[in-house]
Amino acid sequence: MVSGLLGRVAGAMALVLLASCGSSTSPYGGGGGCTPTATKVCMSGSQFSPSTLTVPAGTTVTWQNGDAVAHTVTSATGSADVYNSGNLGGGATYTHQFATAGTYPYYCMNHGANGTPPTGMHGTITVTP
Ligand SMILES: [Cu+2]
DSSP states (O other): OHHHHHHHHHHHHHHHHHHHHHTOOOTTGGGTTOOOBTTEEEEETTEEESSEEEEETTEEEEEEEOSSSOBOOEEOTTOSSOOBOOOBOTTOEEEEEEOSOEEEEEEEEEEEEOSSSOEEEEEEEEEEO
């Protein structure tokens, strides 16, 4: 019977899905491989997390890609510092030191768009004196 065969196939697929769920060991799947800190921004689910970060002048901020897809950290129009990480693969990190107080908008070139403010995948670093 065709319907019986389909039922067995669906059941087998459900088992595979359950097994793959429980046996996942990738540290970068789903953005779960990165934990933000006071000076670290994670890229998770094609978003910067946190999207706003406030640090004192002189701080070196680290971004880490917790996704499997490539992201960039790229200064947006209006940012006093101009920088661009280029493509960061899963797990890769990028750092930039913010020497001067101000507001520094940035975005991902793959999932956001430059602008004032930038849109899509973007964030802001606020640097206090
Ligand atoms: Cu991105």
